[in-house]
Amino acid sequence: MTIGIGLPVADIPALLDWARRADAGPFRTLGLLDRLVYDNPEPLVALAAVAGATRRIRVQTEVLLAPLRDTVLLAKQAATLDRVSGGRFTLGLGVGGRPDDYRAAGQDVRRRGHRLDEQMAELGRLWSGEPHCAHAGPVVPGPGRPEILFGAFRPPALRRVARFGDGFLGATPPRYLGRLFRTVEQMWADAGRAGRPRLVAQGNVALGPAAVVEQARAEILRYYGPGEYAAQAAAGLLGTPAAIGGFVAECRDLGADEVMLYCWATDPEQVDRLADLPV
CATH class of the missing domain: 3.20.20.30 (Luciferase-like domain)
Structure with missing residues (x-):
């Protein structure tokens, strides 16, 4: 069994110091949480910086609230982070449940589970290297996807x-x-x-x-x-x-x-x- 560390979000400039210390230690993974209506760093952007500041440790979202995001852009961002980190990215996904996050993203909090299911089908297709549609080609930098974890509590999830x-x-x-x-x-x-x-x-x-x-x-x-x-x-x-x-x-x-x-x-x-x- 391995041990990972979740990064605090209250001091964004210190994240790279945390990351380098963890990279020099016995830890396998660095995690970062996600919210929209909060003063935390955006996790995909922050973890790209963390991956660039480290050598071997994995980086992971815990968990990214996918229904708040555009699916095509998420496919490209996640695949890019996985590629630039040398395959060290784990995409932890969930739906959350705070109405203010969904209101700010222009999404219906009541449909968050259905939206994630729809997104996963689309993400899988895009990560396979298929064209986006008949009038637009592939959007990801080569076929492949990051490791995917789901955070959940209820059977459908x-x-x-x-x-x-x-x-x-x-x-x-x-x-x-x-x-x-x-x-x-x-x-x-x-x-x-x-x-x-x-x-x-x-x-x-x-x-x-x-x-x-x-x-x-x-x-x-x-x-x-x-x-x-x-x-x-x-x-x-x-x-x-x-x-x-x-x-x-x-x-x-x-x-x-x-x-x-x-x-x-x-x-x-x-x-x-x-x-x-x-x-």
Whole structure:
């Protein structure tokens, strides 16, 4: 099992420092979240810069809200990032659910699942190198696509893993994660897919002095906004070596191929502290 790190979004100029530190450590992947109506960096642009500043570590969206985006442009952007990074890009996809994001993108939040299904069919066709239409040629820089993960919780969304993807990203506590992993595996088998889906777990972490942990909680509350989910996410923050180590061990026991430790506080020394954990 491998370990990855999620990049904080509250200090955009520091992202490349975080990336270089992680690239020099034991981590496999750098992740970056996505929202539209928020002051975070646009993930495909930011991860292109991160890929250029690193040598070996993978870059991953966690997760990109595809229904907010033009499908043809997304096909070109994702394929380009995969090519310029030397195949180090993983496209994590989801739908989100914040009405303000969809309002700003001019999309109907009620159709987000249907739109993603339509997009995946179109993306697959474009990534294969087919022309866009009878009057327009191919749009991607050569056939091929990045690795695709889906982040989801409900059965209709989980089925996309077997229909369109390579694996599943579960951003939920271990007490729920096992059921989601097993459901994805069963859907994969039922669809007649060979092998097994890649299974990735994600937990929110902050490692350092009390001020670092408190900043992380504040950033989680700010990002997810007022409400029960934000309070639960902040309360579930893993802020000690023992808590993080226990989480990683539980995910390993559930069959995770990778655990993403998502950081919210901006202190880059967290990368070195996390690298030193005996996990």
